[in-house]
Amino acid sequence: MSAWYNFTMECPKCGYEIDDKAMVCPNCKKVLKLACPICKTINETNTCKKCGYVIINKCHNCGKINQTFSKKCKKCGFDTEKSVIMNESNTDDFVMLTIDFPNLNDMKNVLGSAKLLNKFKINLDKIILDYTKSIGLRRQIIGKTYVIRCDKDYTFSSSASTAVKAAIELLNLITAMNCKLTRKKSATVRCNMFLLKRNIDDDPYNLDSGYNISLLNQLEKRKDDKILNTFQVLTDDNVTDAISGEYKVSPLNSVMVGDDMVMFYEVDLREFVKVEYPEEEEDEREIEIPNFVQNMLIEQDKIDGNALNNLDPKGDPDSIYDIETINFDEINCDFIRTENVDVLFHILNKFQNVPKGIVAIKTAEMYKPYTLKVMNAAADTGQFSNIISLTCYDEMKYTPYSFFRDLVSAIFEYTVSQKLFFQNDFSMFSSVDPDGLIKDLITLQKRETDSEEDTRHIYFEIFLTLLQIIPKTLIFVEDFEKIDSSSYDVLKFLFAAFEQLDISFLISYDKDFSLHRDCHFLLAKPYYTEITLKPTSFEKLIEENKIYYRNILNNFYFQRVAKYACGSSLFIDIAMQYLIESGVFAADDDSIEMVNPKTLIIPSSLDKLVARRLNLLQDDADAMKFLTSVILLGTRIDSGTIDSLGYEHKDEIIEKLSNMGFMYQYNNCIYFPNYNLLRKNLLETISKIYLKEVAEDLFNKVFNDDMPSPVKAYLFALLDDTEHERTQWEMLAEIALSLGDFSAYLNCTNKVLELLDKNIDPEQAESLQAYKQHLYEDISNNLYDYVPEKTSEIAGITLKNLEKAKDNDRIIMLCNKMINGSLIAGNYNHALELTHKILSLLPPSSLNPSDPNFNSYFFLMSVIHIQILFNIGALGDCLDIGYKVLNIINNETVEILKPDYMAQEDFQALIIDSAGFVALANVLLLCGNVDEFLKILRGEISFVPKSYDLFITLQNLLHGNKVKDFACEISENDRFGAVILNIINAFVNFSGDYKIFAENIYKAKLCAKTYKLHQLELFADLMIGYSYMELGSYKKADSIIYQIIKTTNSNGMTTLLYVAWYVMSELHLRQNKYEVAFGIVNNSLIQLEKNNTTSEYLLMLFKYNMYKIMMFKQQYEKADICIAHAKYIAQKYNINFKFDTDKNHYIAIEDDEVSLEDAESILGVSAPVNEQNSESGEV
Secondary structure, eight states: OOGGGOOEEEOTTTOOEEETTOSBOTTTOOBOOEEOTTTOOEESSSBOTTTOOBOEEEOTTTOOEEEGGGOBOTTTOOBHHHHHHHHHOSSSEEEEEEEEOTTTTTHHHHHSSHHHHHHHHHHHHHHHHHHHHHTTOOEEEETTEEEEEEOSSSSHHHHHHHHHHHHHHHHHHHHHHHHHHHHHHSOOOOEEEEEEEEETTSOTTOOOOSSOOOOOOOOOOSHHHHHHTTEEEEEEHHHHHHHTTTSEEEEEEEEEETTEEEEEEEEEOGGGOOOOOOOOOSOOOOOOOOHHHHTOOOOSSOTTSOOTTOOSOTTOTTTTTSOSSOOOTTOOSEEEEEEGGGHHHHHHHHHHHSSSOEEEEEEOGGGOOOHHHHHHHHHHTOOOSEEEEEEOOGGGGGSTTHHHHHHHHHHTTOOSOGGGGGGOOOGGGTTTOTTOHHHHHHHTOOOOOSOHHHHHHHHHHHHHHHHHTSTTEEEEEESGGGOOHHHHHHHHHHHHTGGGOOEEEEEEEETTOOHHHHOGGGGGOTTEEEEEEEOOOHHHHHHTTTTTTTTTTTOHHHHHHHHHHTTOHHHHHHHHHHHHHTTSEEEOSSOEEEOOOOOOOOOSSHHHHHHHHHHHHTTSHHHHHHHHHHHHHOSEEEHHHHHHTOOTTHHHHHHHHHHTTSOEEETTEEEOTTHHHHHHHHHHHSOHHHHHHHHHHHHHHTOOTTSOOHHHHHHHHHTTOHHHHHHHHHHHHHHHHHTTOHHHHHHHHHHHHHHHHHOOOGGGHHHHHHHHHHHHHHHHHHOOOOOHHHHHHHHHHHHHHHHHTTOHHHHHHHHHHHHHHHHHHTOHHHHHHHHHHHHHHSOSOBSOTTSTTBOHHHHHHHHHHHHHHHHTTOHHHHHHHHHHHHHHOOTTTHHHHSOTTSOHHHHHHHHHHHHHHHHHHHHHTTOOOHHHHHHHHHHHOTTOOGGGGHHHHHHHHHTTOOOOOOOOOOOTTOSSHHHHHHHHHHHHTOOSOHHHHHHHHHHHHHHHHHTTOHHHHHHHHHHHHHHHHHTTOHHHHHHHHHHHHHHHHHHTOHHHHHHHHHHHHHHHHHTTOHHHHHHHHHHHHHHHHHOTTSOHHHHHHHHHHHHHHHHHTTOHHHHHHHHHHHHHHHHHTTOOOOOOOOGGGOOOOOOOSOOHHHHHHHHTSOOOOOTTTTTTOOO
């Protein structure tokens, strides 16, 4: 064997270079391959690619990982074969489709050799394997029988329907093969199918129907009839009952199966099978895809649990909308999950059907489509007169309205070179922008203005007008998650006014981003689509180009590409380019072939692959320097700027780089496919010395001394010129602020502060500290919009510096902005901390306006404090302060209590909101006197909403009392009414259908989101997660509940956090994971008993769940203690609650091997464990 054939690979876990045949990494011990115990095939997944046997699985009873072949779980003794079926089934009863080819081995004489017979078998297997994978099922070969269990449906009837449809599709594929075989060899392969009812408890290897199948009616003379009678489909009476309304079934006869008499039927599917004989062709040589490609599929279930196509992270907040079982009426947009190779089809299809729309592509970087392919697909729709391509990038955040600056420049082909800015024509904006704001934005000029906020709003209107004058335009945006904050604010404003525009958006972003998360209104719009991309099988990736690849299909380099592609078409495109540029392959318009085998490691990641290609380019110094220069300048480079760089052979360089796929020309400019991937790897590949040379060249040829730019700041940093770098950031910060982009101002100022912190010159320490103090004061004055996740760090530093200076007025002013931002974002922990800080700075004050030390600001902070206390779960304190505040308020004191700077309508709304939080705390604490509270409140305040009576209804509902006549008209000043009305409606009208319940509760979610009632919105989400649990979609339920636990814990929503813990414990109980459930319940009870301001209703629920756990563990004395306590609470508060105490409902099953620490990690938070109580059940 040639030396070039000795290949190595990188361990996917530790990166260690090992022999490609290694089964286990010698460095980190990661299992890389598994041998199937049935057919001895070596596999890279836990399902055998040849026979479909599941090699390793998780015990359905206790959760322990076992080798399936061991037959019994090592821990609990449960049948491992049954675990496989139970783990993959969504229903207890399902239909099993078996397929036999009784004359298959006889085909050797027809085909002429064992080799051709084997090839025929491979093709036949491929047909069945491909189809079953396409519908998400597993095909298994047991003996000579193909077995397909239709167990992904949620009911037996839908499983039967799936099985018949699968039979029809497979019969069409097999018939097509038979037609070809008949024309060539005058022979057919016979096919027997059986549809049998099976249960998850049945022996998985019991394929015997009890009926002896033999083909009937083979005497027809017509060729079509003969083909159609090469197959027969039989079934039993159970399946017949489910399908007889849609398909023709004929009774055969009854047979004793075990102790039962079973009737068998023939299903006549001939009318659904198409018979087409292929045309005669001169060249009938078919290019066969080799075996390794047939089986090179994406790992669906890695041993460590991280499947490649499981793109949604645990706790994905979009889990609710990615519709699986529940279809929400209010969601009119379209969610599509597709293999990345099919994204172009969906783009074409969407824009042809909805010519004006917003299409978002959500994907991991590995599965991003190639930029030019997407643009071509969009152009092929024929719907757009113009396509504008933009790419977002990290440095956008330092330039005011950077996205729109790039958009305007692209539309009007403005130059990138500062030395050529004088050529840009802004006269066309005179009618819509008489003050020259667009010119100042493009040239980055500081404006003199009285109100930066007014300037910001004018820019919003100008950008809207700009998009209105470019009809029939598609704006294609890559890497949208990197967009600058102010431009994103503008786009949210524009998306809300989308009906006024005649443009479309095609947007791609990372798998952790979703446009509708911030633009929730898009969920109701039929013109919005989100396409999530998944991996594609390697076979499908090369299917369209298999003629082009025909000479290398069996090549070992190609096998390496297949292995590392991980379902990515982008990886294949770049890998082929790399092998061609390395001299291993040569290509022409017709094909690609190997010309120079050599020792070569094919990188296993996209980044490493791009870096290797860039290393090869370094042999051409001019091309490398040119590419580096234009990449540094941005995502679009105009022809004037290119000419100014002064390359003698620029046309040849551009042609070379274009042919290599590093750039493309469009609208007289150069663009870069997958810009961020290229830029990142380019800057990591080339040396700092080389970058400095490029920087000097750009300073001389492109930039003006008096014009700032983030690129110039970056280049000065390369040159270690800190002084000039800082000057750039200072100028950009001033410009951004003058143009009303507070986010860019903050980011640039932060850069200045970072550089100041690096200065360790002791002689400058005092002056630098004074300068930093000045900057912090500026930030506190200009912090327009405090968003905790984006600006908390710099705002916190600013606050500390103001505290050092004891500047109380500025501290209070900044804290006010931060509290408002925290409440809008639902971060109540932070809001509480800031509120206490303000209250500590105020002098001793009274709430009573008749007292001499009354302070209206203190009163206002106390009102806000009520909302915060409720949301952090301090319900008792919320009631205490709430009653004190509301006792002061009446129709006469409202005007006195109102701060001068607040409008009366805003102040009244704040008071009503506070009353709502007090009423809700009253309900949750089971006080039972909401009606009395509202009666007293209405006696003092005339503007209490009539719809607040819903709190009384909610109180009755929580106590288990019968609720009727709760419909009412929601008052205009009532934020709570619509939410609570929909919650009550969902519970009162619940009839056992959790799909309808979830759809009703979703209406409450939408209302809560509109009114920014974060905790109620998350409660609605939690109830939707609970519905998924009841519907058996445990994975989806877990994802939703986990996200709520994570959010409520980080934002301090303690009450809802306990409710989420309760639902999570219930979820684990449903899955027989009693030890995990015990850890959750025990920790929660310990915390609840420490916290005496939280609802005892929660304590009752957790006591009840602990009772269930103790019953399952057969610890009946502890169970009795828990249920007695739960019943005591119910009796104490007159709660009508049904406790299930039937011992027959608690069958003891041995716990799994999950520790209490594991239970805490599931929650994403840590709760202290009282070891003394953890085994007693006396919690």
